[in-house]
Amino acid sequence: MSSSPSAPHTIGVFDSGFGGLTVLRALMARLPRARFAFLGDTARLPYGSKSRRTIARYAAESARFLVREQGAEFLVIACNTASALALDAIQDAVPVPVLGVIEPGAAAARAASKTGDVLVIATDATVRSHAYVAACQALGLRAIEKACPLLVPLVEEGWTDHPVTAQVIDIYLNELRAEAAARGFNPDALVLGCTHYPLLRTLFEQAVRPGAMVIDSAESAAQAAVQLFNGGATALAAGPAAETEVRCFATDSVDKFERLGSTFLGRPVGDVELVDLGG
Numbered sequence: 001m002s003s004s005p006s007a008p009h010t011i012g013v014f015d016s017g018f019g020g021l022t023v024l025r026a027l028m029a030r031l032p033r034a035r036f037a038f039l040g041d042t043a044r045l046p047y048g049s050k051s052r053r054t055i056a057r058y059a060a061e062s063a064r065f066l067v068r069e070q071g072a073e074f075l076v077i078a079c080n081t082a083s084a085l086a087l088d089a090i091q092d093a094v095p096v097p098v099l100g101v102i103e104p105g106a107a108a109a110r111a112a113s114k115t116g117d118v119l120v121i122a123t124d125a126t127v128r129s130h131a132y133v134a135a136c137q138a139l140g141l142r143a144i145e146k147a148c149p150l151l152v153p154l155v156e157e158g159w160t161d162h163p164v165t166a167q168v169i170d171i172y173l174n175e176l177r178a179e180a181a182a183r184g185f186n187p188d189a190l191v192l193g194c195t196h197y198p199l200l201r202t203l204f205e206q207a208v209r210p211g212a213m214v215i216d217s218a219e220s221a222a223q224a225a226v227q228l229f230n231g232g233a234t235a236l237a238a239g240p241a242a243e244t245e246v247r248c249f250a251t252d253s254v255d256k257f258e259r260l261g262s263t264f265l266g267r268p269v270g271d272v273e274l275v276d277l278g279g
């Protein structure tokens with residue numbers, strides 16, 4: 001986070017796809033009178049299997065679009081992969097404050113965990129960056145990370161309550177628990193370190209051990225954004241989220257965005273506008 005901003009009127013929210021609408025939904029619930037511009041870089045999704053250099057280039061282009069063309073005065077990087085690998089590149093690309101989701105997610109894990117041991121699931125690129133382990137360590141937590149690459153396509157397919165998805169989650173969590181046991185960890189919290197995973201929250205809550213907390217990085221990021229405005233957000237905080245002004249942009253698959261995006265956002269996304277950010 002580059003500085004401590006006063007409450008912005010236009011907030012840009014960026015994700016590699018439309019999973020980041022879960023972050024927008026959490027922001028709208030807290031700041032219903034702000035204007036939001038959301039960009040899903042659907043043409044170049046997934047970021048989670050790409051290199052740092054490519055992710056940084058895509059994310060910087062997307063950030064510039066939100067600031068230069070949509071007038072965003074504050075950016076929330078809803079994408080965990082872009083937050084983990086490209087936050088510096090994004091901050092260098094735009095002259096507005098930028099908030100990522102990694103540190104708020106780690107802070108929520110710190111607040112939830114009694115044992116000090118947590119599990120983090122994320123994309124392959126986020127796990128390879130070890131951004132969550134570093135953020136957790138800075139708060140005195142031990143973390144074990146695992147890449148769960150099958151979950152993003154399952155969510156993009158709309159299989160958020162499907163037996164196959166539940167089975168895939170069980171397999172990933174069993175592998176993670178086996179590793180935790182082998183390394184002498186006693187985890188009591190699971191961080192959902194990917195924009196898409198909050199859509200599977202019910203399945204995760206059914207799959208974790210009784211008493212374990214499931215941490216939603218979308219909620220944590222929205223809370224952190226509001227706190228950053230130093231109480232100046234009061235003017236933006238009153239009113240129904242149903243009336244909040246939102247414009248959604250995608251670099252591809254507008255139809256699918258409109259169809260599935262409403263589930264992620266909890267209300268109709270409206271007409272999604274197609275933008276071309278280059279290759």
Ligand code: DGL
Nearest residue numbers: 016046047048080081195
């Ligand atoms: N938005 C990405 C994240 O939160 C998941 C999808 C992708 O791989 O691009 O890590």
